[in-house]
Amino acid sequence: MAEMAHEHVAHVHAAPTGFIRKYIFSLDHKVIGIQYWLLALAAVLVGMALSLLMRWHLVWPAAKMPWLEKIFPAGAPDGVMTPELYLALMTMHGTIMVFFVLTTAPQSGFGNYVLPIQIGAADMAFPVLNMLSFWVTFVGFLVIMAAFLVTGGPPLSGWTGYPPLSALPEAGPGQGTGQTLWIVSLAIFSAGSLLGALNFITTTLNLRAKGMSLMRMPLTCWTWFVTAILGLLAFAVLLAAGALLLMDRIAGTSFFVPGGLIVSDKQITQHSGGSPLLWQHLFWFFGHPEVYIAIVPGMGVVSQVLSTFSRKPIFGYKAMVWALIAIGVLGFGVWGHHMFISGMSPYSAIAFSVLTMAIGVPSAIKTFNWIGTMLGGKLRFTSPMLFAVGFVSLFVTGGLSGIFLGQPPVDLYFHDTYFVVGHFHMIMGVASIFGMFAGTYYWFPKMFGRMMSEPLGKIHFWLTFVGVYAIFGPMHYLGLTGHPRRYSELSGVKYLAGSENLHLFMTVAAVVTVAAQVIFFLNMLWSFFKGQKAADNPWESTTLEWTVPSPPPHDNFAGVEPVVYRGPYEYSVPGASKDYLMQTEPDPPGVRR
Amino acid sequence: MASAVAPPRPRTPAGAGGPGGGDAGDRWRGGGGPDETAQSIRRYKMGMWVGLGAVVMMFAAFTSAYVVRKGLSNDWRAIALPPVLWLNTAVLAVSSFTFERARRNRESCLAWLGATSTLGVAFLAGQYVAWRELRAAGVYLASNPSSSFFYLLTGAHALHLAGGILALAYVVFRASRPSLWVNRQAALEATSLYWHFMDGLWIYLLLLLSLGR
Numbered sequence: 001m002a003e004m005a006h007e008h009v010a011h012v013h014a015a016p017t018g019f020i021r022k023y024i025f026s027l028d029h030k031v032i033g034i035q036y037w038l039l040a041l042a043a044v045l046v047g048m049a050l051s052l053l054m055r056w057h058l059v060w061p062a063a064k065m066p067w068l069e070k071i072f073p074a075g076a077p078d079g080v081m082t083p084e085l086y087l088a089l090m091t092m093h094g095t096i097m098v099f100f101v102l103t104t105a106p107q108s109g110f111g112n113y114v115l116p117i118q119i120g121a122a123d124m125a126f127p128v129l130n131m132l133s134f135w136v137t138f139v140g141f142l143v144i145m146a147a148f149l150v151t152g153g154p155p156l157s158g159w160t161g162y163p164p165l166s167a168l169p170e171a172g173p174g175q176g177t178g179q180t181l182w183i184v185s186l187a188i189f190s191a192g193s194l195l196g197a198l199n200f201i202t203t204t205l206n207l208r209a210k211g212m213s214l215m216r217m218p219l220t221c222w223t224w225f226v227t228a229i230l231g232l233l234a235f236a237v238l239l240a241a242g243a244l245l246l247m248d249r250i251a252g253t254s255f256f257v258p259g260g261l262i263v264s265d266k267q268i269t270q271h272s273g274g275s276p277l278l279w280q281h282l283f284w285f286f287g288h289p290e291v292y293i294a295i296v297p298g299m300g301v302v303s304q305v306l307s308t309f310s311r312k313p314i315f316g317y318k319a320m321v322w323a324l325i326a327i328g329v330l331g332f333g334v335w336g337h338h339m340f341i342s343g344m345s346p347y348s349a350i351a352f353s354v355l356t357m358a359i360g361v362p363s364a365i366k367t368f369n370w371i372g373t374m375l376g377g378k379l380r381f382t383s384p385m386l387f388a389v390g391f392v393s394l395f396v397t398g399g400l401s402g403i404f405l406g407q408p409p410v411d412l413y414f415h416d417t418y419f420v421v422g423h424f425h426m427i428m429g430v431a432s433i434f435g436m437f438a439g440t441y442y443w444f445p446k447m448f449g450r451m452m453s454e455p456l457g458k459i460h461f462w463l464t465f466v467g468v469y470a471i472f473g474p475m476h477y478l479g480l481t482g483h484p485r486r487y488s489e490l491s492g493v494k495y496l497a498g499s500e501n502l503h504l505f506m507t508v509a510a511v512v513t514v515a516a517q518v519i520f521f522l523n524m525l526w527s528f529f530k531g532q533k534a535a536d537n538p539w540e541s542t543t544l545e546w547t548v549p550s551p552p553p554h555d556n557f558a559g560v561e562p563v564v565y566r567g568p569y570e571y572s573v574p575g576a577s578k579d580y581l582m583q584t585e586p587d588p589p590g591v592r593r
Numbered sequence: 594m595a596s597a598v599a600p601p602r603p604r605t606p607a608g609a610g611g612p613g614g615g616d617a618g619d620r621w622r623g624g625g626g627p628d629e630t631a632q633s634i635r636r637y638k639m640g641m642w643v644g645l646g647a648v649v650m651m652f653a654a655f656t657s658a659y660v661v662r663k664g665l666s667n668d669w670r671a672i673a674l675p676p677v678l679w680l681n682t683a684v685l686a687v688s689s690f691t692f693e694r695a696r697r698n699r700e701s702c703l704a705w706l707g708a709t710s711t712l713g714v715a716f717l718a719g720q721y722v723a724w725r726e727l728r729a730a731g732v733y734l735a736s737n738p739s740s741s742f743f744y745l746l747t748g749a750h751a752l753h754l755a756g757g758i759l760a761l762a763y764v765v766f767r768a769s770r771p772s773l774w775v776n777r778q779a780a781l782e783a784t785s786l787y788w789h790f791m792d793g794l795w796i797y798l799l800l801l802l803s804l805g806r
Contacts, residue, residue: 125636194647202640206632232643236650244658247745252735255662273666273738281661282654 015554025135027127028554032134033113034447039138040105040436043096046145048514050093055507057081059500061489074173075153086488087156088174092147094159095182098290099189100141102432106297107231108137108196110439111224113447115200117545118218120209120562122555125202129195136192144185147178155179158486160283163256163276164263167248171263180249187242190235197235200228209544211564215321216583218543218568219314222321223300226328227293233332234289241282248274255279280342284335291428292331295395296324298435299366302388305438306370307569308541309385310377311579314569315369323362323369330359340408341415349408356406363399367392378572378579382539383457387438390465391431397469398427401476416486419479422472430468437464437520444524445538449550450531456523460516467513474502542580543568630778637779641786648753652794655746656801662738663805670737671806675726681719682799688712689792696785706765709788713758720751739806746798754791760784 016022026032056063064079075085116124124130147154155174157166161182169176204225208217217225244255252270256279259272307314314320336344336352344352370392379385401423404410414420437460444452483496490496537546544564548556562584570581575590663669688709695705724744727733734744764784767777 126640129640194644198640198643198647201643202636206636206639232647233650236647237654240651240654240658243745243749244655247734247741251741253741253745254668254735254738255658255741270735273668275662275665278658278661278665282658285654 025131027123027131029112029116029124029127029130030447030552030556032130033109033111035134036104036112036137037109039134039141040101040109043100043104043141047093047097047101048517050089050096052510052514053081054086054089054093055510057086057488059504059507061491071148072153081488083488084156084173085153087158087172087486088154088178090486091156091158091174091182092144092154095144095186097429098159098294099186100137100144102294102428103189103193103231103290104137105436106301106432106439107200107224107227107293108133108193110220110301110436110443111200111227111297112196114443114545115221115224116203116207117548117552117556118221118543119204119207119212120544120557120564121203121207122557122559124199125206126199130199133192133196133199136188136195140185140188140192143181143188147174147181147185150177150181152176152178155182157182160287161245161279162283163245163248163274163279164258164261164268166279167245167257167271167274168261168263168268169249170266170268180246183242183246183249187239187246190239190242193231193235194239197228197232200224201232204228209562209564212583215318216564216567218300219303219317219320219324220297220300220543222324223296223298223303226324227296230289230293230296230328230331234286234293237282238286238290241279241286244282245279277339277342280339281335284338285332287338288335289328289331291424292327294428294432295435296327298391298432298438299324299395301435301439301442302370302391303373304541304543304568305384305388305442306373306392307571308442308539309380309382309388310374311380311571312373312377312569313567313571315372315375316365317567317569319365320369323365326362327359327366330355330362334359334406337406337411340411346408353406353408357403360399360403363395367396367399382441383452383454383461384438384442384539386458386461386465387434387441390461391434391438393465394426394431394434394468398423398425398431402427413482414479416484417479418475418483418485421485422475422479425472425475426468430472434464437461440524442539443545444527445534446545446550446552448528448531449534450527451534451538452527452531453523456519456526460519460523463516463519464513467509467516470509471506471513474506478502537582540578540580542570542582544583547582547584633776633779634782637776637783638786641783645787645790648790648794652746652749652798655742655749659742659746659801659805662742666738668737669739672727672732672737672740672743673730674743674803674806675723677719677723677726678799681716681723682795684712684719685716685792685795688716689789692785692788696781703765703768706761706768710758710761710765713754713761713788717751717754717758720747723747743802746802750791750795750798753794757784757788757791760787 016026016028023031026035053068062080065076065081066079068076068081069079072085075082075088112124112130116122152173152175155161155166155178156172157175157179161179165171165175166179166183169179204217204221208214244253247253248256248271254271254274256276257268257271257274258276259268259274261268261271303314303320333355334352336348337356340349340352374389401419405414405420405423441452441457444450478499481496481499483499484490491500534550536549538550539546544562545552547562564583565586566581566583568583570583572579573581573591576588577590581588581591691705691708691712695702695709698705724747727740727743732740734741760780761784764777764780767780
């Protein structure tokens with residue numbers, strides 16, 4: 001590592017002056033990062049509202065909501081939600097949350113904002129491409145939202161879009177234009193993600209400051225880098241699968257649609273021989289890495305935050321990096337565990353199961369190291385720290401239930417029950433969102449130059465932390481009792497009669513948890529205008545973004561290329577006068593190594 | 594590890610003019626010289642390689658779908674490939690050659706780039722002829738999984754190549770206007786990578802479609 005990364009940034013561009021070039025069509029990675037982040041915030045409001053509607057309906061299926069009829073005349077006659085509308089809301093909830101929240105904020109939002117500063121670059125490698133990625137993603141969001149407005153409403157086929165349901169317009173009310181918009185939106189989103197991934201990878205490899213070797217990068221940068229590689233390889237496959245599905249729908253081909261189907265008392269004659277399983281393979285080849293795309297950036301934020309607020313170096317930096325790479329590699333070999341009951345050779349199932357179990361090893365290494373980082377540290381329980389600890393808790397809970405689901409004989413029972421819903425919400429949903437919360441509380445001072453309110457942050461944390469366990473914990477139990485998922489109403493089913501109170505409990509918990517998010521939004525709004533002014537380095541962190549003003553100037557380092565002397569987490573170094581050494585500080589006298 | 598790689602030297606001597614050059618004569622916004630040219634070439638080429646990784650994954654997905662769909666059912670009827678495809682292949686191969694000429698000859702660069710774009714358009718026209726021939730023979734997109742894949746793969750490749758032609762037009766446009774000379778050599782290098790890759794991809798697809806019928 002004698003000759004460190006030596007490039008300096010070749011494309012310093014002057015700060016724009018007009019409003020449009022500064023805030024709308026900006027080339028600045030920081031503005032683009034905030035745009036992504038705001039897009040995810042808008043999307044999460046929609047996704048959250050949909051989940052509340054679903055929870056409400058599960059408890060009070062006959063509830064009259066006249067305003068719902070105004071939005072969906074066919075989906076809610078007399079204000080009562082039809083099963084079809086329930087499925088449409090479920091599809092949109094899943095799609096919007098997975099793509100426009102979980103994929104958008106942690107990677108494209110925080111990654112765009114922080115990655116270039118943390119590696120000491122003035123911007124991303126391709127600023128124009130970066131702007132394009134955001135606007136492409138934004139159009140993708142408009143297209144999926146348009147599905148609410150078309151005849152028939154949104155599609156019913158879930159975020160996984162399994163054919164033949166997703167391939168036949170006659171299969172349901174939302175399967176016409178709504179489903180087509182869904183496919184087009186995901187294709188657009190994939191294109192935007194590919195452009196973004198290309199930029200992240202090139203930036204990480206090419207624009208690191210002097211001294212910023214790969215093994216001196218903050219773990220956040222490692223996670224964004226690995227996530228970008230996952231995105232590059234996975235979204236290309238989703239794009240291909242989407243093209244095939246679209247052709248089945250509009251060109252009459254038979255990639256996925258088998259022959260001899262009878263739908264709504266009508267025989268489907270124009271298709272024959274297609275394989276629905278083929279879609280599942282292609283989709284999950286993308287879909288499983290997608291799970292990691294959602295959660296891996298959160299792992300980076302949590303590593304950063306735990307180290308900072310434990311005032312200790314991250315425990316086992318190299319192990320963290322290699323575990324991350326192992327998770328990324330293994331993540332491409334486990335897609336079959338989503339299809340154990342779809343019709344799979346038991347031998348394949350064993351292979352997928354063993355690989356799935358193998359992911360437990362690097363995941364456990366990471367968890368072990370997070371706990372090791374906190375152990376014996378001078379812990380500072382700030383809001384970002386609380387959410388990081390919450391992430392670790394949720395990651396363990398969601399990970400453990402994954403071990404059950406990864407075994408074919410157990411999955412045989414659990415598949416399509418609430419156990420699965422509880423599992424993936426814990427790990428892919430809530431854990432990732434806790435990573436985002438940690439990131440927001442941690443970087444808000446850098447992004448907007450003002451601190452967020454700590455007391456409000458703590459109230460927000462405790463309500464949310466208890467709330468999500470109250471919502472998703474009981475789902476595991478429901479799954480054990482054999483409660484199937486995706487049904488809008490099961491009130492007449494005898495063996496599920498005892499679950500009604502539990503559903504009520506979960507719905508109340510959901511209402512309280514959603515209400516707690518109002519605190520978060522108010523905190524952001526209030527802090528943005530009235531928060532205490534943030535210093536350059538309010539958390540006494542060590543990485544490069546804390547060496548520049550809050551918020552940073554247009555080209556981050558005012559044209560001066562930073563030089564990096566050390567790894568990212570040098571806290572409590574023996575002999576140093578303060579308990580942290582910035583990456584840009586040379587060794588002070590007295591430091592013992 | 595990237596840190597161990599020595600900075601590549603610029604391909605052309607400083608002060609060289611013409612669209613293939615791009616050193617001291619360029620108006621680099623950052624005020625850099627040959628070093629910065631080399632860096633931006635490196636950055637553009639790396640970006641292109643990474644982007645091509647996504648293209649590989651996309652066509653790998655199509656290929657696996659092809660293999661699975663063909664093996665799964667008994668409705669696969671191999672189609673006869675239109676002979677014009679072989680001519681098209683030759684045209685595309687020659688276009689890779691002319692692109693290399695453009696990249697290596699600064700003086701006649703524009704002319705060779707023009708020839709390359711023309712050949713690219715000729716290839717697309719040739720593919721169109723192939724589609725028309727199949728249509729005339731009653732082989733449509735939805736006739737059979739084999740024909741569906743033929744139209745899909747050739748269509749996806751044609752779209753990618755059309756993108757390459759647009760990129761070439763952009764490179765020529767920039768090269769012809771001194772005010773846009775920033776990064777023009779890097780853009781040329783990246784586009785040439787893409788172009789050769791599309792050439793190779795076509796040969797792969799042709800082999801898949803002819804041997805994997």
